[in-house]
Every structure is written in C-alpha cells, then in structure tokens.
Amino acid sequence: MIRIGVTSVFVDDQAKAEGFYIDTLGFVLKDKVPLGAYDWVTVVSPADVNGTQLLLEPDQHPAAKAYKTALYAEGIPVMSLAVDDVEEEHRRLEILGVRFQQPPTVMGPVVTAVLDDTCGNLLQLVAPVKP
Template sequence: MPRITVTSVHVDDQARALAFYTDVLGFVLKYDLPAGDFRWLTVVDPGDPGGTQLLLEPDQHPAARAYTAALRADGIPAAQFEVDDIHRAHSELQEKGARIVQPPAEMGPVWTLVLDDTCGNLIQLVTAPDM
C-alpha cells in the first residue's frame, strides 16, 4: 500500500518560505540540500520528525506559477494543516506578525483560519472535532 511521504507547495522564494514555515507555523527543517539553482527543502511536524515532509518547491515552471496565482486569486488555500485550538493559533500567529486573510470562522463542524505564507500561497488552518 502506498503512503504519503512528501507533498509540496510551490513558493516564489525558498528562503522566505523556510522562515515562514519554521518561524511562524512551527515546522522544523528536515532537509536542505542543493538541487541545481535551488534546494531540496523540506519541513516536518516537530512532533513527528519521521512523518510526511512538506517540500518548499520553487515555482519556476510557468505552469506552477499560473496554478499558484489562480488558486490565490480565487481565495483557495494551497494547503491545509490541523491545529488543536484555532483561537490559540490565531493569537500566536498575530503575535508573530502573520498576515491573516480570514480570522477564525466556524464552518459547520470545523473552525478554519486562512493566512498568507508570504511566498504566493494561502494556507488554511483547521480545528476539527474528534471524529
């Protein structure tokens, strides 16, 4: 059975993305390896360092740029991450100076929050009840 080991978001600046995903969201660096003009740059959940990696993929391909821009223009998050408490996460993100696009909002059985990752993407955080 296949398993998810790496997923990615396209970013317009890998250094800025690394700062956002580590300093603001709290992920930790897994790999930072040279890859031509760019880097193989992944982060992971600090509580699961062997878990799924998020690749901060350069958006150098025209299709990647168009896709990312279209999602953003339509207000569609490029990725979603779960947090235990959306309201606490909101306060912490505000303290870190994150650009909140949509403050916590109840969406049926879940609460969501959307923020700008400073690298071309909208990111959604969600708190879901135990299912």
C-alpha cells in the same frame, strides 16, 4: 500500503519560505540538499519528524506560477494544516505579524482560518469545533 511521503507547496522564494515555515509556523527542517540554483528543502511537524515531508518547491515553472496565482486570486488555500485550537494559533500567529485572509470561522464541525504564507500561498488552519 500507500502513504504520503512528500507533498509540496510552490514558493516564490525558498529562503523566505524556509524562514516562515520554520520560524513562524513551527515546522522543523528535515532535508536541505543543494541542487544547482535551488535546493531540495523539506520541513516536517515537530510532532512527527518521520511523518509527511512538505517540500518548499520553487514556483519557476510557468504552470506552477499560473496554478499558484489562480488559487491565491480566488482565495483558495493550497493546503489545510491541522492544529489543536485555531483561535489560539490565530492569536499566536497574529502576534508574529502573520496576515490572515479569514479570521477563525466556524464551518459546521470545524473551525478554520486562512493565512498568507508570504510566498504566494494561502494556507488554511483547521481544528474540530470545541464541545
């Protein structure tokens, strides 16, 4: 059986990303290993600390920068994050100063919102529409 162990998001500043993903979004630090100029930094959901790790990967490679810049310019989120209630998370994150590109919006069977992670990416929050 194949499972996703680690996936990554390219970030322009690992320290800033670590703060945002942990202090603002609520992830917890899984690993932080110094590797020269950068670190191997992964975060996980506190609901599943042994689940999929998100690597906060430096965007130093030209291809990574081009990919990230193009997605951001087109308004395309780099990933979707599942939440129980998009409207509730939107309110909580706005209080913390998070900038949203798209407020909670019903899109068929789901509600989505798109936020800026402060590190060059757009992230989508998604939850089923409440009955």
